[in-house]
Amino acid sequence: MEVGFLGLGIMGKAMAMNLLSNGFKVTVWNRTLSKCEELVEHGASVGETPAAVVKKCKYTIAMLSDPPAAISVVFGNDGVLEQMCDGKGYIDMSTVDADTSSKISKAITEVGGRFLEAPVSGSKKPAEDGQLIILAAGEKALYEEMLTAFSVLGKKDFFLGEVGNGAKMKLIVNMIMGSTMNAFSEGLALAGRTGLSPETLIDVLGLGAVGNPMIMMKGPTMLKSNYSPAFPLKHQQKDMRLALALGEENALAMPVAAAANEAFIRAKSLGLGDQDFSAVYEAVKAEGLKQ
Amino acid sequence: MEVGFLGLGIMGKAMAMNLLSNGFKVTVWNRTLSKCEELVEHGASVGETPAAVVKKCKYTIAMLSDPPAAISVVFGNDGVLEQMCDGKGYIDMSTVDADTSSKISKAITEVGGRFLEAPVSGSKKPAEDGQLIILAAGEKALYEEMLTAFSVLGKKDFFLGEVGNGAKMKLIVNMIMGSTMNAFSEGLALAGRTGLSPETLIDVLGLGAVGNPMIMMKGPTMLKSNYSPAFPLKHQQKDMRLALALGEENALAMPVAAAANEAFIRAKSLGLGDQDFSAVYEAVKAEGLKQ
Amino acid sequence: MEVGFLGLGIMGKAMAMNLLSNGFKVTVWNRTLSKCEELVEHGASVGETPAAVVKKCKYTIAMLSDPPAAISVVFGNDGVLEQMCDGKGYIDMSTVDADTSSKISKAITEVGGRFLEAPVSGSKKPAEDGQLIILAAGEKALYEEMLTAFSVLGKKDFFLGEVGNGAKMKLIVNMIMGSTMNAFSEGLALAGRTGLSPETLIDVLGLGAVGNPMIMMKGPTMLKSNYSPAFPLKHQQKDMRLALALGEENALAMPVAAAANEAFIRAKSLGLGDQDFSAVYEAVKAEGLKQ
Amino acid sequence: MEVGFLGLGIMGKAMAMNLLSNGFKVTVWNRTLSKCEELVEHGASVGETPAAVVKKCKYTIAMLSDPPAAISVVFGNDGVLEQMCDGKGYIDMSTVDADTSSKISKAITEVGGRFLEAPVSGSKKPAEDGQLIILAAGEKALYEEMLTAFSVLGKKDFFLGEVGNGAKMKLIVNMIMGSTMNAFSEGLALAGRTGLSPETLIDVLGLGAVGNPMIMMKGPTMLKSNYSPAFPLKHQQKDMRLALALGEENALAMPVAAAANEAFIRAKSLGLGDQDFSAVYEAVKAEGLKQ
Incomplete structure (x- = not known):
């Protein structure tokens, strides 16, 4: 399975690494691109911008630090929205409030994209060990398509219904x-x-x-x-x-x-x-x- | 080790049985004496009254249903006090309030006896499995002498200092x-x-x-x-x-x-x-x- | 003393009447202009719009029903702002939140006007009897110039400092x-x-x-x-x-x-x-x- | 009307004085008898003991400092109970808890006496001015017989039903x-x-x-x-x-x-x-x- 991955902070890096070591093809992007190097050594490709990652991948996972970062990656220059289109899926695993999540969801789906919010419970160690708890909400079908990835990232995932319920x-x-x-x-x-x-x-x-x-x-x-x-x-x-x-x-x-x-x-x-x-x-x- | 055991309700019976099956010599008493029979089949002796049990045993454990029962067994006719004397130990494992415990403690020690309150956390199943938590307080030396018995009755015991601290x-x-x-x-x-x-x-x-x-x-x-x-x-x-x-x-x-x-x-x-x-x-x- | 008066609901009508019967020259406006008639019988003039009242009067008092009405009268077509200018005073006695009050204050003072918020405590009867309690905040000098009017409208007034403190x-x-x-x-x-x-x-x-x-x-x-x-x-x-x-x-x-x-x-x-x-x-x- | 009065502290003295100056015949007693002197100057008689006062008077009012004092005056040597009998009334205006009040009530009525608790709201000044608020409870008929006295002592009295309700x-x-x-x-x-x-x-x-x-x-x-x-x-x-x-x-x-x-x-x-x-x-x- 091929996925894009936006955001390589403490959590994101651990999660992307887990995907790589479980056989996923991963294209990564980070605001500071040098942080991608370690992932590349383990087989990742690099996207120059969020838009580039979305263009290349059917599924893009985001793990950003906070609501402003989550908003910026989607709506900013070279952002996710520029390449989002019919059939592509965007899975935001950042911890954001229900309003931010709804705003992103609305923008993604208006251009034909598919959306899932999936905040996690757990910090660095569970992220490294693939032991996160995943609270997903949004498009049910997309959730089901992501189960292979979630089973690598977490010990347990939940589908909670409409966007906002994860928050x-x-x-x-x-x-x-x-x-x-x-x-x-x-x-x-x-x-x-x-x-x-x-x-x-x-x-x-x-x-x-x-x-x-x-x-x-x-x-x-x-x-x-x-x-x-x-x-x-x-x-x-x-x-x-x-x-x-x-x-x-x-x-x-x-x-x-x-x-x-x-x-x-x-x-x-x-x-x-x-x-x-x-x-x-x-x-x-x-x-x-x-x- | 030889111990007396007063009170064969759901909890007391299970605890006395545990002591027997771990090699203790146990003399039991219960208000309804017929309840002693099953214990006798497993090797217990019977005392006719609380006083008789105390007379026979250096250590007597009590597991009564409530504060009035705990008081009655000590202060009543043929009660514990009648035979309590220098060097004998009384260990009350009933769940009683601090005041009741203090009253019993005072009476026991005034006639030369030694006292330990030791209420437990846990119900029928942990009692049968020897998995109770024991909250002991009173005479430290007596507590230490009872550790062999406590290790059979509970998974963990604590010594909490002066009488009343268990409650x-x-x-x-x-x-x-x-x-x-x-x-x-x-x-x-x-x-x-x-x-x-x-x-x-x-x-x-x-x-x-x-x-x-x-x-x-x-x-x-x-x-x-x-x-x-x-x-x-x-x-x-x-x-x-x-x-x-x-x-x-x-x-x-x-x-x-x-x-x-x-x-x-x-x-x-x-x-x-x-x-x-x-x-x-x-x-x-x-x-x-x-x- | 000559004042404009915007808003002739239960409270505003009673207050304007009080001003008239105490010798004030009053120019009134109400969204439903027919409500002005009773006041005219008692000597009031009528302004066709809030702007017209402000143009005519050095001081304009407002007593509107709620924050949206208070906003609309100031910012709307033919609103207060269109004629507000250097030296004119606007006294908003409506009950509004601190944010609404600050927004109006900012707009009035940016075009050179002077602002006072003055919500009241008390309902219909105290309004008719001139027994309101007036909680004024904003421009101190304007407050002092309004004391003659406040003494007619209320039994007691307070100056509380900066705009928002009344709320x-x-x-x-x-x-x-x-x-x-x-x-x-x-x-x-x-x-x-x-x-x-x-x-x-x-x-x-x-x-x-x-x-x-x-x-x-x-x-x-x-x-x-x-x-x-x-x-x-x-x-x-x-x-x-x-x-x-x-x-x-x-x-x-x-x-x-x-x-x-x-x-x-x-x-x-x-x-x-x-x-x-x-x-x-x-x-x-x-x-x-x-x- | 003739009344006994037990207790001449700050409150009691002011209350007894009020009764005297309104034409009541008052027989006073106080633990420190010298405190009676000022009252005597204004026409009061003195009883040597609580019992002596009760013997002499059909109605005896008490205004003691606290529950122990209220208990002692009734149950002690030369106390109220020694002379209490059929037809005599005891009105305790001390501030005591419901239990103390019930205990006194029971003792008084068992020997044929009549009882009213009547704690007051108000301190020194209202006591002097006859402006206390009286919260009476107990025998309704006795309450009604005391209304003349209560109207001198308080600005308002209430009958609250059974003993304990005042407290x-x-x-x-x-x-x-x-x-x-x-x-x-x-x-x-x-x-x-x-x-x-x-x-x-x-x-x-x-x-x-x-x-x-x-x-x-x-x-x-x-x-x-x-x-x-x-x-x-x-x-x-x-x-x-x-x-x-x-x-x-x-x-x-x-x-x-x-x-x-x-x-x-x-x-x-x-x-x-x-x-x-x-x-x-x-x-x-x-x-x-x-x-």
Whole structure:
């Protein structure tokens, strides 16, 4: 199978490499073209521009850093739209909001192209190991044609229906994560206040029904006040706000998420916005330290 | 090693059987003595009364149904106290509150006895498989002498310090569980409202950082509105209240747990108190159904 | 003093009448010109278009129904901007958001005009009686020149600084109102649940430190489930959301307002969005009625 | 009319004086008997013990400092119970909890006496001016016989039904007060954060529907960080907790009060428990000051 691949950042490079080593013919492009060299050594071809890649390939996958980059690659000079046409497929695996995704989808399909959004859950290591979780939405037939590629890139993929649903699913998962982080932080702080060992609480949780990878991974670093950002607190808070807005649109009251959102805002007011989202623990426990 | 064992309910019987099959000499007692027969077939001796068991054994383990039963076995006629004396150890593995545990501890130690509270996490199956989690607190030396027995009964044990800490640790774990259940329920309801598949949300969660056994086990039954009670909602709400009171005593604000507690109270007002605690999902999602 | 007056709805008509009866020379305009007749009988002149009014008068007051109307009167054909110029003042007393107000302000001042936003608190009766509360912001000198008019229209006026502050002040007042309504509703519901008379609670509150006009006016109608909309619940909820967003921008956690907002959202899900905002009482108390 | 009066603290002395100057014959008792002198100068008789007062008078009013004092005067040596008998009435106007009130009621009525609880709202000044608010509950006929006295002591009285209802009514009023104080504090803090004048916000509120005596009286002192305790924050928080417990018993979710309660707990953790309850404002606004 032959695919184009736009964007060779940490994630994109790992993914393209996986495709190559599984027998795919891959034509790559990156804003900084020199980043293509390592891929070429492993058998990739290079496209000079996004348009050139789309012209050459029936399927083009994009893995860009953020919504502006995703927009620019499609609508800019020498962009995807210039060569998009009947029968060609565009699969955007970048993490973008539902509006950005819809805008790209509309432009692609208006010129006869086919579109799939497919944001992933997982970071560098799962990307290298082909263990991503793929949240696809858009054209069902295109999704099915991409299954061979998805099975190389991820351990599991989902087809979620219409464009925008991939973004919404990520938002809901992140909301649950933010509320759960607060639940855990309050418990951890209460253990500390009552003279129990927070480390032991983590151990006990790990053996029972509420233990999860987040608690087992973040718990020990939280106890060391190590908040090196894997997912910045300000982004977590923004996702809480967007999820609450989604609830409001659908007249769904979510009082626990609302309380968690205010805790993240309090953490931001303490200057923790650029730290890892687990730093909300400081906002929970530090309240007794001020006098 | 020789131990007494008081209480042969679902949990106690499984635990006593485990001790027998691992070479312990066990003298059992149960309020309904006929329940001892099966154990006798596997080699157990029988004590006519709690006092008789204590008289015979250096170590006596109790696994009673609730605080009144735990109190009665110690303080009642022919009770533990009548034969408790210097050097004998009493290990109460029943789930009781910190106050009950302290009362028993005081009485035992005043007559020269040694005391350990050791509530467990886990139900019938883990009890049979020797896979309980044991939260011990009280006399450290007695804890160490009991490790051989604990290694047969549980997959993991913890020593948590002074009497009462076992009960507190369980309370904190349950508080985190209650808040997490609300976080999950809100996400599940939001998925439903926005046209995403709640089943898929559970699958996605199961593959990621917030997935945990509670979500994977309860999620599918919640979607079927099956709330056959493993842990009744009214008990979960009571534990939330007790944990919030513990926070108040220690001047720790826990706004997320407070919001979760109110959600459980709302669920109780909908007549769901005797259902499983996961029935809070009905209170979260049903709000749009009334008109 | 001579002023132009744009917009003769319920509020505007009462205000223009007040100005006339206090000796002001007033040139009025209304989208439906026939509405000007009553004012003419009392001595008003008529302008054919907003532009014509501005051309004739040094000061023009606007009292339009909503942001689109406020925008249209300024930017539309024969609109205010066509005749706005050096030295002329435009005083917008319509209730609009900060963004709309800023947009109008920018356009007016770019062509040399002077601008004041002056939303009011109070409805028909206070408008007729000259008892409005005026929240002015923008050009200080223009504010001072308008004091004669404001003293006729209102019982009290405030100058709040830069454009947008009038809108923000209204938002904060409404947020406090929304949270207070929830506080009151919960108390009212608790009285009912515990067998106390909610009517008596209102009487007791009215005699004490937390009694206020809202409680005394809305309380009795709430007990009759009469929610004829003075201020629709969906608008109250929108203002809560906007106030919470303002808090988020400024890193201020407001957990009580967040909980109140979710209660209004729950009320919306019960189909109460178009009722008076006091209908949140139904969402608070009705929870026990479903079984 | 002749009445006994037990307790001549700040409140009791003012109330007894009012009765005297309105033509009542009053027999007073106080733990420190010398405090009776001033009353004697104005025409009062003195009883040596509570029992002596009850023996002499058909109606005895008590105004003690707290629940233990109220209990002691009734059950202690030479206490009320020793002379209580058929036809005599005991009116306890002390502020006590529902349980204490019920205990006293039971003891009085068991010996044939008649009982009324009648806690008051209002402090020193209203007591002196006969402007208290009286929340009576218990025997209706006794209430009616006391109306002449109540009309001298208060500006308004209420009969609330069975014993305990007076205490409950006070609790609900205090809960509304606590939530409202939080609503106001969040608004005040938001005004400050967004560059609006908090003083002006208070002025605007005072002119509108949510203005109340609490805001107008406490607002200005809060802005000066003056929290000289009229009603200590820790007592306010305790009342919030008791009101939430009352809600829980009646399966009424009160999420706004729950959020307010957590804010008071946070304020306690900042060392503000002995300050006025309005000091919760510090907990709300100070969150941005730590960095």
